[in-house]
Amino acid sequence: MTDLPASAARSTWNASDWHEALVVEAYAETPTARTIRMRLPAAAALPALVAGQHIDVRLTAPDGYTAVRSYSLASAATGGILEITVEELTDGEVSPYLVRGLDVGDRLEIRGPIGGWFVWLDEEPAPVQLIAGGSGVVPLMAMIRAHEAGTNPSPFRLLYSVRSPEMAYYRAELEELARVSPRFDLDWVYTRRAPSGWPHAPGRLDLTRLAASVQPLGSTALTYVCGATPFVEFAADALVRSGRDPARIRTERYGGAEGG
Incomplete structure (x- = not known):
């Protein structure tokens, strides 16, 4: 398994910038959905994630065409690993590739974390x-x-x-x-x-x-x-x-x- 370049590991994380993440695991969650786990560059510099946030994923075609979709995080970045689960849409541009075409060792461009309202904080006292x-x-x-x-x-x-x-x-x-x-x-x-x-x-x-x-x-x-x-x-x-x-x-x- 290849790792991210050392230069990427030394970069400063900015949630509004695009970053490369390495796919380290991918498996079927249901017949039409796949869980994808990614290792982040600059994990130590990543801002604290809050449960309920999401990230943007960007795919770029050989001709330069790009497509961006948002996916909720299924867990915090434990050990520098992010997890998303993607449902395949038959008419989608991004989800069919993430569910059927993406391989371990591939890299994805991601941006985030994003969101501050639909989140849960550990200090919340209510049920x-x-x-x-x-x-x-x-x-x-x-x-x-x-x-x-x-x-x-x-x-x-x-x-x-x-x-x-x-x-x-x-x-x-x-x-x-x-x-x-x-x-x-x-x-x-x-x-x-x-x-x-x-x-x-x-x-x-x-x-x-x-x-x-x-x-x-x-x-x-x-x-x-x-x-x-x-x-x-x-x-x-x-x-x-x-x-x-x-x-x-x-x-x-x-x-x-x-x-x-």
């Missing part, structure tokens, strides 16, 4: 309710991992809506965490196909399922909702109509463009 639809779980996973790595005693709860079991990101890690961690609970909603013996019929997240998941943490919980725009709008509106303070609800959404 946290996370609500994810599909690939919207990625920044929430960064929060879950940061929470588990720290000492914050506040409970975390994730409500994760997916089409079917095999389309769930980080499924094994989430289920193991829910089994062993006293600070983390997990609820699933399956919209197309549920596991054998699942107590609920497949279907979209509704008011009953939403209420059942968020009630245990109470009305003071800080809530993060991430997913496709209709999913986020439904969940946020339902929370407000149920009496939740809008100031305690943070949302991030994606539409038809690539990203996740």
Whole structure:
């Protein structure tokens, strides 16, 4: 495995500049998504990352054409390694290459970290309710991992809506965490196909399922909702109509463009 040039390792990190990152691992997360781990140059100079932030990725074609997409970070830069998970879009310019064409040892141009609103800080004392639809779980996973790595005693709860079991990101890690961690609970909603013996019929997240998941943490919980725009709008509106303070609800959404 090749390393980054020494000159890159000595450079000063600027979040608004483009930097080269070395791909050190890439594996399928679902049939249509891939997790990519990158080693950063100047890791010691990288500003502190906050769970929930994202980076920009830029691809440049041989003719000079460039395409830039934003991807949420799935974890902090532990040991100078960044992790993203990319969902392939059939009409995308960037995601098909990242999911099917990128190899370990390749380099990616990245910029960031970016974002300061849809983030979780370890000093936050309130319990946290996370609500994810599909690939919207990625920044929430960064929060879950940061929470588990720290000492914050506040409970975390994730409500994760997916089409079917095999389309769930980080499924094994989430289920193991829910089994062993006293600070983390997990609820699933399956919209197309549920596991054998699942107590609920497949279907979209509704008011009953939403209420059942968020009630245990109470009305003071800080809530993060991430997913496709209709999913986020439904969940946020339902929370407000149920009496939740809008100031305690943070949302991030994606539409038809690539990203996740």
